[in-house]
Amino acid sequence: MRYLPLTGADRQAMLAAIGASSADDLFRDVPVAARRDAPVDLPFHAGEMEVEARFAALAARNMAAGSVPFFLGAGAYRHHVPATVDALIQRGEFLTSYTPYQPEVSQGTLQYLFEFQTQVALITGMEVANASLYDAATACAEAAAMAARVTRRKKVLLSGDLHPHYRSVAASTLQFTDIAVEALDPDPLGLEDLLGRVDSQTACVIVQNPGFFGRLKDLTALAEECHAVGALLVVAVAEPVSLGLVAPPGAMGADIVVAEGQALGNALNFGGPGLGLFATREKYLRQMPGRLVGQTVDADGRRGWVLTLSTREQHIRREKATSNICTNSGLCALAFSIHLSLLGEEGFTGLARLNHARAVTLADKLARLPGVKLLPQSFFNEFALLLPKDAAQVVDALAAKHILGGVPVSRFYPSYPELAEVLLVTATETTSEADMDAFAAALREVLQ
Amino acid sequence: MSIVYFTKDHEWIAVSGDEGVVGITDHAQHALGDLVFVELPEPGRTVAQGGEIAVVESVKAASDVYSPVSGEVVAVNQAAADQPGLINEQPESGGWLYRLRLGNAAELAGLMDRAAYDAFVQGLE
């Protein structure tokens, strides 16, 4: 077996050194009733060729996004990832290292996380960011819990334009705490009144920008209202590329920003792993969840980096920790950071402009189809359409024509019949003019 | 003149009149190592005897400070919050944490004097 270096002779020599008669002898503390003498009922070991063939067969039964015109988003975005990103993250010193607990032999990880924290703070317009959480959905739950600690209040309000998974994860995660979560109805038309619902009991309001239905919002007034009553404004960003073109949450008065970082540097991977970005104001630092890297000096006075402010975390604070999280999404954060380094100021803003231009072009093409209505007036690279037919059926019909034509909102909200005809559509830099025309033509046919 | 009492959780309280000044002992600061952060109570807060009232943190440990007696916080040591190292340098003087108006002076009878505390610490080692 290729991953096991010990030979039969090694095993015999080691057992002799230990003074054990057999490997079984080493398991003598296992109760007899629970020991198994033979392998479980699963296939035996297999060589690389055989395993590769199995996986190739599984992969062949999926329609890869890149193989067809593709228009899905809803929190997971397909961008072109430069070849450099994947080559660098596969360096063994990054890929096969553990959490940087021994800083003298982990300066590589620590320095890129420090750079990552800086990049996240810059693009969100916030003062500090952590070294990442699992994904944006869990980050939303963490933000709500943090807001409750900061404000010593127990009421959390979730916008109807927040990603449905972020909503359900926040609600599920907090269900056994003393925090009450109120989720407003889904809001495809941008009509909800958050301002009127914030009061002196509110710990925070969580909104998304651009919204789940695509709409861009000026959150300044909401931030002011939150602050006037002592609540925090949490802003979620599902598409980080939007931050290259749209005013960042920090500029609108956000107190905590959570975001999904997958779109930069990371493939779709059927939705996981994700990359939870988390940024806030410096004054709330000690209530922040997750790992933090800080700058310091070594014994020779040279600049270096360490994990810091660890007393917030579970391995020290145990049941009083700010979160139970123990890992971050290190390698996804590295991919994000490398991609953003390659883009730089010019590339990041250029990429965002390109995404927006493609989406505007697509929206115009689709909104011209009979019976199709574009719902948001302003958007970034994704928008909701109201179709004259059931959106899920439309998407299935498009898939039969080898077009992945968006995400039907009913997938998330099956119990809201009024959303059955709403379709979310995304365009990125990977969407060609020919893709758009193929989509528009196919949609026209399907809607007839 | 004040009279100093000690707790088994390694706090001290120097009492004069109906007020007491509270801090952590030299033994406590030594066990924690270099302190990096102190969380002090809001003045005006009332606390029961043995209630969690402050937190002192080193790089690798966070330790709750329990109030030696009940009472109302009347002042805190901002210098210690600004420079936690002060607690390492002067744990039982300049590195005090908060001043308290005693709620029940009878509680002092349950605390240790210096000799008893020193013996208690010796017993731990």
Next chain:
Amino acid sequence: MIPTLSGNQGLQIEEPLIFEQDSPGACGVDLPDAPAIDDRLGGLARQGPIGLPGLAEPTVVRHYTRLSQKNVGIDSVFYPLGSCTMKHNPRLNEKLARLPGLADIHPFQPQGTVQGALELMDTCAHWLKTLTGMPAIAMSPAAGAHGEFCGLMTIRAAVAARGETRTRILVPESAHGTNPASAAACGFTVDPIPATARGRVDLAALKAKLGPDVAALMLTNPNTCGLFEDEILEIAEAIHGAGGYFYCDGANYNAIVGRVRVADLGVDVMHINLHKTFSTPHGGGGPGAGPTVLSAALAPFAPLPAVVHDDQGFRLIEHAAQSGAMPVGRIKGYHGQFGVFVRALAYMMSMGADGLRQASSDAVLNANYLLAELSSDLSASFEGPCMHEALFDDRFLKDSGVSTLDFAKALIDEGFHPMTMYFPLVVHGALLMEPTETESKDTLDRFIATVRGLARRAQDGGAESFKAAPVFTPRRRLDETTAARTPVLRWKPPAS
């Protein structure tokens, strides 16, 4: 030694931050120009620059290559970090995870277009259920701590469904910090239970703590001292007898895969760290995955989504109304750590039922070899046999002036990653060594010789060299006190 002019030392090259290498106008990508359009931003365009540095592709490649050279990984060194299972990460798994049909698929594609992905999740679930003997699994937890949270949520829901109020969780003092933190996040209170002199749960003390308010026992097995809880069947019986559930922390599952099914130990729920036991890369601290196996009693409360199979093919259950059960909701976006499932399944298929069983045997053999060979020079905390990790404490360093930390730092200079230090908390100055099955006898012999030599050096008055260590690393010991007292958590442009 004369310092170099550049500050570099041969292959160790000083590398500034990306922000300090800004070359305005440089860019590492070539994008097409955006076509001219009337923007639809509703007046919400960003004002002013972001402050990201401009770097060409070669600069970026060199930057991250140099950073990587300041790290060690399993690829480069022996990494016996106890309780972390730093085993070899096969590159086949990386290759397969990047197949376009697996990497380039969207979580909300019509399910008919992702039948291979759903089958893969179902197959991965099948392997994990078969290995553990457990009837159900929640695939969505993102990591071990998240799996703990998932399992405790199902317990909390199951207790409520019985119409009971049970708020207390019993956790051994030796537990990982995530255990009490996860319990607190589910609204439970934590009650510690002591260990015996043999490093195992004190069954009598456990029984004394049982009561109608106890929801569960959380126990790591093999435990954090590297020992199998030999009274585990009695422990399970006791907690079940009191109406509570048995949560097994699966962090140390690597010791028993294929040799012991946790179902046969009376376990109700256990998370599995795919990034430990099933060889998916740790990646400098994630992403991992923590699928959680469940007993029939807890299965109805598993969070969504779930993959099911019928004559129509594979299908995702994404809503409670479709599930016919009482799920605790959703604890993670989308469908779990799919990219990690791909790697773990590739590993399991490569190893097979026979190979996985051999791997746990070898992991335990390697740890016992360290325990046997080092017991004369170090101080073993408990009598063997151990399972997959060997625990020592700092009695062998008594009066040497050398601490566990110093000892670990000296190992770095010798070209080894240190063992886990100061954990578990139940022994003084712990040194916890987990060699895993993917280390050769030759590597272990070199490690043993080095550790023995260092122990003798410490005992022979060599403290000074330990205090200075490490000296051959890109940085020497770092000042963590300054980092925490005045946190600098991001780069800022120098004041002009």
